[in-house]
Amino acid sequence: MLQDTTTLRMKPAIALEGISKSFPGVHALSDVSLSLYPGSVTALIGENGAGKSTLVKILTGIYQPDGGAIRVDGAEVHFPSASAAARAGVTAIHQETVLFDELSVAENIFLGHAPRTRFGLIDWTKLNADARQLLSRVGADIDPTIRLRDLGIASKHLVAIARALSIDARVVIMDEPTAALSYKEIHELYELIDRLKADGKAILFISHKFDEIFRIADRYTVFRDGRMVGDGVIAGTTQDDLVRMMVGRDVGQVFPKQEVSIGGPVLTVSGYRHPTEFEDINFELRRGEILGFYGLVGAGRSEFMQSLIGITRPSAGAVRLDDRVLVIRSPAEAIEAGIVYVPEERGRQGAIIGMPIFQNVTLPSLTRTSRSGFLRMAEEFRLAREYTSRLDLRAAALDQDVGTLSGGNQQKVVIAKWLATKPKVIILDEPTKGIDIGSKAAVHAFMSELAAQGLSVIMVSSEIPEIMGMSDRVIVMREGRMVGQYERADLTAEKLVRAAAGISETTP
Amino acid sequence: MNMLLKNREALLVVAILALLALITLRFPGFIQPANLGRVYNDTSILIILALGQMAVILTRCIDLSMAANLALCGMVAGLINVALPGLPIPLVIASVVALGAALGAINGLLVWKLNIPPIVVTLGTLTIFRGSIFLLTGGQWINAHQMSDAFKALPRADLLGIPALSWFSIAIIAIVFVVMTRTAVGRAFYAVGGNPHAAVYTGIDVGRTRFLAYCLSGALAGFAGYLWVSRYAVAYVDIALGFELDIIAACVIGGISIAGGIGSVPGAVLGALFLGVIKNALPVINISPFAQMAISGTVIIIAVAVNARAERRKGRVILKKAEAH
Numbered sequence: 001m002l003q004d005t006t007t008l009r010m011k012p013a014i015a016l017e018g019i020s021k022s023f024p025g026v027h028a029l030s031d032v033s034l035s036l037y038p039g040s041v042t043a044l045i046g047e048n049g050a051g052k053s054t055l056v057k058i059l060t061g062i063y064q065p066d067g068g069a070i071r072v073d074g075a076e077v078h079f080p081s082a083s084a085a086a087r088a089g090v091t092a093i094h095q096e097t098v099l100f101d102e103l104s105v106a107e108n109i110f111l112g113h114a115p116r117t118r119f120g121l122i123d124w125t126k127l128n129a130d131a132r133q134l135l136s137r138v139g140a141d142i143d144p145t146i147r148l149r150d151l152g153i154a155s156k157h158l159v160a161i162a163r164a165l166s167i168d169a170r171v172v173i174m175d176e177p178t179a180a181l182s183y184k185e186i187h188e189l190y191e192l193i194d195r196l197k198a199d200g201k202a203i204l205f206i207s208h209k210f211d212e213i214f215r216i217a218d219r220y221t222v223f224r225d226g227r228m229v230g231d232g233v234i235a236g237t238t239q240d241d242l243v244r245m246m247v248g249r250d251v252g253q254v255f256p257k258q259e260v261s262i263g264g265p266v267l268t269v270s271g272y273r274h275p276t277e278f279e280d281i282n283f284e285l286r287r288g289e290i291l292g293f294y295g296l297v298g299a300g301r302s303e304f305m306q307s308l309i310g311i312t313r314p315s316a317g318a319v320r321l322d323d324r325v326l327v328i329r330s331p332a333e334a335i336e337a338g339i340v341y342v343p344e345e346r347g348r349q350g351a352i353i354g355m356p357i358f359q360n361v362t363l364p365s366l367t368r369t370s371r372s373g374f375l376r377m378a379e380e381f382r383l384a385r386e387y388t389s390r391l392d393l394r395a396a397a398l399d400q401d402v403g404t405l406s407g408g409n410q411q412k413v414v415i416a417k418w419l420a421t422k423p424k425v426i427i428l429d430e431p432t433k434g435i436d437i438g439s440k441a442a443v444h445a446f447m448s449e450l451a452a453q454g455l456s457v458i459m460v461s462s463e464i465p466e467i468m469g470m471s472d473r474v475i476v477m478r479e480g481r482m483v484g485q486y487e488r489a490d491l492t493a494e495k496l497v498r499a500a501a502g503i504s505e506t507t508p
Numbered sequence: 509m510n511m512l513l514k515n516r517e518a519l520l521v522v523a524i525l526a527l528l529a530l531i532t533l534r535f536p537g538f539i540q541p542a543n544l545g546r547v548y549n550d551t552s553i554l555i556i557l558a559l560g561q562m563a564v565i566l567t568r569c570i571d572l573s574m575a576a577n578l579a580l581c582g583m584v585a586g587l588i589n590v591a592l593p594g595l596p597i598p599l600v601i602a603s604v605v606a607l608g609a610a611l612g613a614i615n616g617l618l619v620w621k622l623n624i625p626p627i628v629v630t631l632g633t634l635t636i637f638r639g640s641i642f643l644l645t646g647g648q649w650i651n652a653h654q655m656s657d658a659f660k661a662l663p664r665a666d667l668l669g670i671p672a673l674s675w676f677s678i679a680i681i682a683i684v685f686v687v688m689t690r691t692a693v694g695r696a697f698y699a700v701g702g703n704p705h706a707a708v709y710t711g712i713d714v715g716r717t718r719f720l721a722y723c724l725s726g727a728l729a730g731f732a733g734y735l736w737v738s739r740y741a742v743a744y745v746d747i748a749l750g751f752e753l754d755i756i757a758a759c760v761i762g763g764i765s766i767a768g769g770i771g772s773v774p775g776a777v778l779g780a781l782f783l784g785v786i787k788n789a790l791p792v793i794n795i796s797p798f799a800q801m802a803i804s805g806t807v808i809i810i811a812v813a814v815n816a817r818a819e820r821r822k823g824r825v826i827l828k829k830a831e832a833h
Contacts, residue, residue: 311708332711343709350709352702354769363699364710366692374690417710 011074013038013202014059014090014171019068021054028054029226031068036171036202041193043213043234044206045242046223052206055223056173059204060092061085083112089170093160093177099148106131106144109163134162138192154185161192172196173204178212182296183500190216209463210239222246257470258448263287266456267339267425269308272317277303278480281317285425285456290447292471293460295500300480301460302344305427309334309341321424335364338424342414344433344460350414353403357395358384360402361417387416391446415446426450427458432466444470464493476500516763519814520778527785534793545670551784552677553732553739555777557751558758559684560725562776565759566697567718568704568768569626573615574729575751576637581608581733583641585659586650586743593656600659604730611637612726616719626718634752641745652741663739673735680728685773693720701768757804758783761811782807 012035021029029051036042046052057063058070061079069076072088079085099108106128107114115126131144140158148156157177164172174193178186193216196203207213213220214234221231222245230245265284272281278300285291293301307314310328319326321337328334334341343350351360361384362369369379384398391412395405402413418426428447432440447470451457461467467474468491476484476499484499531538538544557574564571581604588600611633618629652660663673688694696717699707704714737743762779764771783804790800 309709330711330713331709332713335711341709343705350706352699352706352769354702354765355698359695359698363695363707363712366695370692373692374686375692375695 010037010040012036012071013073015071016055016059017069017071019055019058019065019070021058021063021065027226029058029065032223032226032228033068034204034221034228034231036204037219038170038200038202039197040218041197041203041205041216042219042221043217044204044221044223045213045246050223050246051226052223053175054226056092056175056204056206059085059090059171059173061090086167089168090173091164091167091169091171092173092175093157093164094175099156099160099163101149102147104145104147105135105142105151105159108148108159109134109144109166111163113167130166131162134165135159137165137195138162139188139195154181154188157181157185157189158192161196169201171202171204173206175206176208177205178207178209182298183497186212210242211464213242214239257290257444258452260288260448260452260472262289262472263454266322268320270318270320272304272307272314272319274303274307274312274480275315277307277312278477280481282482283475283485285458287456288451288454289472290451290457290459290470292467292474293458293477294462294464294467294474294496295477296462299477299500301477302429303480304477305341305429305458305460309339309427335421335423338422339427340364340418340421340423340425341427342418342429342431344429351402351410351417353410354401356399357388357393357402357405357413358398360413361387361420364417364421383420384416387420388412390419391416411443419450423455425456425458427460429460430462431459432461432463440466464496467496468493516814517772517774517778520762520775520782524778524782524785527782527789531785531789531793535789538789538792545674547784547788548781549671549674550788551780552673553735554754554758554784555677555780556680556728556732556735557755558762558776558780559680559773560728561755561759562762562764562771562773563684563688563697563721563724564626564718565701565756565764565766566768566771567700567714567721569619569718569721570630570756570766571612571615571722571725572627572630572752572756573611573634573637574725574755575748576634577608577611577726577729578733578736578751579745579747579749580611580637580641581730582737582747583644583650583733583743583745585734586655586737587644589656589659590650590654593659597658597662601731601734604734605727606730608730608733609723609727612722612724612729613719615726616722619722620715620719638745645745647745650737650743655738655741660738660741663735673739676731676735680731681773681777684724687724688773693717697721698769701765701770703769754783757808760808763811779811 015033015035017033019029019032019034020027032051032055034042034044034055044052044055054063058065058079061082061084064078064080070079071077077088079088079090100111103111109131110127115123115130117123128144135142135144135158138158138161140155140162142151142155142158148159151159161172177189181189190212193203193205205213205217217234219231219233220237220242222229222242224246263286266287267285268283270282273279281304283291293305295301303312306312308319308328310330310333313329319328321339326337328337328339331341352363358380362380365383366375369376369383381398388395388398393409393412393416395409402410405413431447432443444466447457447459459467459470461470471491472488474484474486474488474491474496475482476486476496478500484495486495528539557578561571561574584607585600585604588595588603615626615629615633618624618633619626663671663676665672667675688697696707696712699710699712700714700717707714707717736748740747758780759771759776760766760779761782762771762775762777764776764779786800786804786807790803791797795803
């Protein structure tokens, strides 16, 4: 493995040596070592459950390791609490920022260490002045006196970073900081990270997105099943190397798209518009086709899909399914007609975890499992068994709660639920967001299989490799409008990004 | 959920038996079958109301107006009887059940269409319903001698040695059990409380489901109104004052999660019976009413603590698996 000369000469700002952590029955981390260097970005890579979150919690004092040592500037330290870690200069910026909506920006930045007057009261003048100065250091044009709730997600991240600077953090942990950001905001974040590097901060950057890892990181550390399986410098490493380390095998086929002969039109949408969210949506979906919807976060894709299935009402537009004009006023009518939507946040919008598996599966199909108004339990079990076995669900019994299943199996329950309605069109919104590479491949293989069986699939995704790998055709949306439509043959990542970001082909 | 609930219900049965054993030490007559029958009969109205409350709580709402609804419907039943003494009692019951359902529908509509938090809506209607009784009567009572004999006799009517009041509650238990376990709307109550966002996508109208739960609790409160007034043979503004807290307590003791989505008919019934046993037993073993209140309160907190622990244990399982992958 390559070693870069700079970091060899440098002392780590913080080093973990031989850290282990167990929970009852599980080794979450075994003998893990990690060094973070001043002025350098280290990417922490690993599948879900590889132990990344446990490591972050140990670094920030939320968990205490069972064995191993933490060294700051070579001296061994203990972080018995989150505040001890903060005093040592370790701070974390989470995917969903942990800030207080009802407090002002300045209060958020200085919460817990606000400047005091001689009498022990909060020195508001100094508080706001210091906050303004910190905000300008992170390049944010934010009034420190406004309430945090009035800011967008990207600005909240900046406030979180300003907070990190306020406690004079030497180690900044960023846990999937770009997950909720738009293209432009991500680039602003990159610039900020460059500035933090120049300030000599040691940065740990956790991400599932390889493009940003290669853009921003200097070094990498790969975790698998609670162990460190590789580290080194990014320069001279390829994406394939990292993937191989993560999964412990060659992922020959990340996108196992089968060739499917595409039939005639199934769903035709024309002139769909909404007063505030989107307008002029026209497209045809054909039998056996996977139609990708690409765009930045907030481009109106999910909003359009929700309106298509009757959660919100469009102001105009027509839908035809199999040459029949449809008027969909509620999700129940969409399911009845054969259009189902698997929402983006499966945890929040997907499964009902306090309910048994079979009841989750049959929930949208109750009219089929009941006779003269009464549910038939035997029929419910039959339906649930049929679809969960098709998805190879691993569960002891179908009447156990969904909450007792692992994340991947919960997702299978959600998909089984929708397939049990025997849909003609299935809309998958960010089907692999936040899940590990192994599960991603399973979802992709399954999507491909559905299309091969003659189902028409709409896939909303913000991940270029997924869109390019899986779609027969791609529609790009920007600011509520369709701005491009590409066949699989002439898809390029550059075209997609340009269309989504609104950069015209001619301008340099 | 099923196994946990069965455990929870078994736990409650054990608790009731233990309570009975303790009482028997002081007062052996308490566990005579005839007395236990009387305790059940005395708890019948609470059982009926707890089942209505359970439907509402399952959908992540609450109905504070049930006791006031009961009082208003009971008064209207009495007024109908005074005005038309010859009207058959089933018609009187039908009209107050309809009235109760309509009052519940008001709660449901406010929660559904105006999106007002359920606790605020039912706190408001509680006061309005009580106030309406005063407006209807000017504060006058309806006393036993003003009611027709048929009106007063029904709850006491004997069938196979069991009073009609008990039979009514048994019938309601059976009906609500079938609704909860064997109909789409029952399933929807659980789904809406378990995860309202997911319920929307599966084609369930969350607002409408809550509306139906309120209609059910209202109808049962209306029915209980007739039972209460005919059994005690008196109607006035303040009947069942504060009873909403007993109803909610019965649900909580019975393992109905205040966070919605979890609970069962046997649980609600056992919760009500537990309170019924305490209320009937403590006076006979000479414990003051104030100590009774403290004991009921303690039991509620213990029940919630036990349920919360059960929930947390479930959470640990998920975490373990998540960490393992």
